[in-house]
Amino acid sequence: MQARFSRSVGLPEALPDILGLALRSGSADQPADMLFASTGWGFPARFVLIPKLDVGSARFTTLMPYQGADGPVLLGLRTLSLPSGATGRADTGGNFKDSLADGEWSLALSFATPAGRWVPAGVLRLRAAPASGDTPARFDPLEHPLPGAGTYPWARRLRERSYRAARRAAPPMATPRKTRQKAGRISATGQHDPDERNPMSTVTQVFNSPAADVWKVLADGWLYSGWVVGASRIRSVDAHWPEKDARLHHSVGAWPLLINDSTRVAAADPGRKLELIARAWPVGEAKVVITLEDLGPQCRVTIVEDAVRGPVLAVPKALRVPLISLRNTETLKRLELMAAGGAGA
Structure with missing residues (x-):
């Protein structure tokens, strides 16, 4: 599995930010992507983006529901444990990133109906690989859906454009604060740099x-x-x-x-x-x-x-x-x- 962690808005790391966690599972020719963002956990807060500074207290959801066999379903993640020595501050170029090279970030995976209680489904463990640099992979749950899970047309219309932009390769100048990982690897970036496909x-x-x-x-x-x-x-x-x-x-x-x-x-x-x-x-x-x-x-x-x-x-x-x-x-x-x-x- 691959993972990419980011501070989505790109605020200074001393300030809270919308935290993002993108996951990719499956084979190389048939990947399945999931995108999570820091939100509330209860209803209706699970549909509200919430800036966070502390990874340990953050709650992540898919924000918009999948179309399951029995109706709409959300996925959620919450931290179980951080690597020893991690302060928990959600930085992409400091203590938190460095701590993942020596220990695991464990998160509980759950699912719920839009207003229902969360049901445990498993544990996700992430560790940073020693390699550095951004991963060329671009995550898109619309292009790479989970097997057996569909997307509601209204959700697709809302998110299609942003996902299409996210699939573009990273521009050459966008190099600050990035890490690349595999088998639970995380790649995080806090800065956007426009290019010729995204004209200034x-x-x-x-x-x-x-x-x-x-x-x-x-x-x-x-x-x-x-x-x-x-x-x-x-x-x-x-x-x-x-x-x-x-x-x-x-x-x-x-x-x-x-x-x-x-x-x-x-x-x-x-x-x-x-x-x-x-x-x-x-x-x-x-x-x-x-x-x-x-x-x-x-x-x-x-x-x-x-x-x-x-x-x-x-x-x-x-x-x-x-x-x-x-x-x-x-x-x-x-x-x-x-x-x-x-x-x-």
Whole structure:
């Protein structure tokens, strides 16, 4: 059996998160997948997602019922024991993950009707394998159903789209906090990274200023609150901005509701490209790529952006991307005015 444990929203590991546990049984050519999430245990709490920080106290259910021979049935898991030395904190890159390399995580498997009592069905024991890295397996109970268990049409309609996205292979950059296991292995990830199959917001505008003038604005971190929509003030800027790993510390929002956080340079090609990771916790993080194409006296500027971590990922992409595009359209207008006015170091 394979298992993948995750902090689904990707919040900082000091905070509670929706915990997920995906299981795969059966043969390689006929797998059967089950997806569990941290919920309540009684009725109706078993149908409510509940953020948890402690694995030991978490209760996991399939949230939506299977179509059994005698009607709807839910599956549930609860922790019986953790490996010795495990604190129980649901981290994907610390004590809990490390403890699984030396001991077992034992969970009681139960089933119940939607409002009925839980009936014991077995014990699940998970242990981490020594290998590292994410597993290429993608779990999907709609594509790989349990033998003898069906899916209700309404449940399929609700979950089909998200499962289709989950079947995509992990993008190359999505590497943080992952472990790979077999025979009860767990692979956990707390971050999402969009790729070409999951397009980011892209906004392009031709400036009546050369690329060098636009880069001067980008290279002055103290100017970001003047052209980045949402940034209300800059509190400090690293001296080596905009070199790789340099940070500027900003505030986001409107007084008195301000969020203090930072933006980090992930990569930089002076005069041509700037890649940023913009943070605004507890809302989340975004990846922003600004590209300059030199057109002589003019310059084509493109901003590509999307959320990569945090609660903001819960906003449907069909809504999130247009809102980001609308904001970045205004951002480019402001950037053009500052470049034309000679702003920048």
